[in-house]
Amino acid sequence: MNPLKTVLMAGGKGTRIASVAPGVPKPMIRLCGKPILEHQLDCLKRNGLTDIIIVTGHLGQAIQEYFGDGIGFGCNISYYAETEPLGTAGALYRFRDALTDDFLLIHGDIIFDLDFSRFAAFHRERGAQATLAAHPNSHPYDSALLITDAECRVTGWLSKEEPRKWYKNQVNAGLHILSKRLLALSDSGGRLDLDRDVLKPNIARGGIYAYSTPEYIKDMGTPERYAEVATDIASGAVAARNLSRKQKAVFLDRDGTINKPNGFIRTPNEFELLDGAADALRAINQAGYLAIVATNQPVIARGEASLEDLVAVHRKMEAELGRAGAYLDDIFFCPHHPDKGFAGERPEYKLACECRKPKPGLLLQAAEKYNIDLSQSYMVGDEPTDAQAGIAAGCKAAFGSLAEFVEYGRQHLFCGSAANYV
Template sequence: MRAVIMAGGKGTRLSKLNSEIPKPMFPVMDKPILEYQIESLVRCGITDTTIIVGYLKDVIIDKFRNGKNYGVNITYIEEKEPLGTAGALFYLKEEKDDFILIFGDLILDVDFTRFMDFHKKNGAGITLFVHPNSHPHDSDVIVSEDGLVTDILSKTNSRDFFYHNLVNAGLYCIAPRILKGIDCPSKIDLEKGIIRKLIDKREVYAYRSTEYVKDMGTPERLMDVVSDVKNGVVRARSLRNKQKAIFLDRDGTINEYVGFLRKITDFKLLPKSAQAITEINTSPFLAIVATNQPVIARGEVSVGELEDIHKKMETELGKQGAFLDDVFYCPHHPDSGYIGEIKELKFECDCRKPKIGMLTRAADKYNIDLSQSWYIGDTTVDIQTGRNAGMHTVLLCTGEGGKDRKFDVAPDYVAQDLLEAVQFILNTEIR
């Protein structure tokens, strides 16, 4: 597997800090960004790397040379003049194998093997590495169905609707066949000139991951990145390592409890939910929702209507700087006899809580150690679910407040609301 790193940019926004080095060479704890990228690639066995250079190219070449001192083989492509984010890919159109493309201003630590496996499994022309972030309202948002990208919502357009918080991180898997249309090395924008044209051809896929990928293109972001590297956050989030998660029920935990929530207008965040989830986002834990939604099987809410409710949840959280790493739901219901019910969803599944199918699917997807994770909910069903999965649990006094009494089970802690629950967990050392 080969990697290509775009390292030809000037880094205009960082030039006031140091105008004598290119952006990918800005130091983070005395080591350039580019070196972190190469180290992450090597940890996944990727030792063939091509670096596209331009502005102050000698600074990069003098540092890395042929890569021997870093355990890799490095070759270089020089942009004689700026070619945008994709023009230099002309020089790679004759490649035989799919490759990883990385923008040179990213601090990351990614399991590239998982990423490429997803790309090849779908036979994609290009796969985008995507994740939720804390500011989707001013980011381009990816729209996808089962991983297939169907649209990109530009941050420059007004959004008077709800949307999933899913953002392009600037990391790609590319099949050389999509580069055949580049006839000469000219200035091309990757998104506008290549990706958007491939969406209608069903060639673009989105790989969702919780791993750390963040650009350091401004002084403020550079400070955040330095802190995250220093605290070990970057390395810990790699899916090569076991993850910890805080699983959340939805109704009565994140949003106001109204019984079975059937209308999007009835969805309202509880007062401290966004703050609580923000604290998870800045912790070693993932924030993942796992919720029973039998209203689907009963024919009371369509899958599309449920998706709209979840879009509202993600949009409203995003406005307050919070995000969910993923949302899992069970649409099944074992009992028949409802008018308009969906018969094919009426069976005993393995995901309806207190069964743990949603949790094990999340664990497989994100390499989560359930024994080091927590479940927070407002019912004894939630607590029993956590117990069944070998997790720690917190019962909330919001929502049903444990009054369902379906199971005789005690939580590890009882909290007044989600914020108290999260703060208790983050202050508790799990041994």
């Protein structure tokens, strides 16, 4: 990865979190013995991203006095001090010539641990004007959500004030790779909001993408979230989610495991969560496992539902889980079916594939995408084919309901036991 210049936006006043450290600029509030900005620099340095511009504002002198030129922190730091508030993007135009063609822009109030080489490769492979890190979270109902197409291109943007019904749990996380080409498309005068004035007006041009990742990214801008982040740093949960490290996952069947079995589900109206499914999934989230659906959906091959119908069903699933504080890290599905002879079937999907359970293809795809250690992972489902797929992939197999698995997990698995549940 060619090094990118990184811009850290550290000028906020932090009024929501002022009670934690009165009189201290928000990016300098200490977490586990270090200012938030120092945690950010540590992660950037591990990724070889050491050329930093810090944009300061409120009490900015304290930031500059602490970090200086950055040499003592293994970085090269320069500063742009706002004499008037310029929003989350206005300052970029003041030092545009100092930026690399592609550069990172990061808000100064988030804790993260990412494999930035993956993030940058995604951006460059698409020739994107902007790539926004996105992730699922436990409160999507009050977060800004990105709407994307099958190519991960952003096609819409829901602010947290806008009404929403069913939606993909894909939250804008506050880390961006931007191209200087994008800056040329926006007015460069005065105060600019990155989302409202730069990104949203250019969605229709087709050059803005979402990079969805399960890695740790959390805003610590309230006392409650500050406490959560401090706990996660101390426990090692932040570092553990970096995709350069092996992950562990709970793979989940969908029908009969997350939702009530209702024949072949073709529309969102036919989808209904099982009692206790959201609570059980929330326990998996909190235990540090990736939660990934792996489901056979032959309704596509049979011509009984379209891919768009399936996306709508999954949006309802993610929205209802999100309302209960639970989330999925990804969804993998097989649209194929080997048997022919159905009225309206789609021939292009009538084949013997490697992704239809009991074959392990869906799990292997997920393992490659997220660097998953399958030997430390579980496949949970209510059909023998689910267990067979898990075992074929090298996982432990949990045959039964999601609630039963989680009850076992609370007693053994989530406490560090290596015992099998088969």
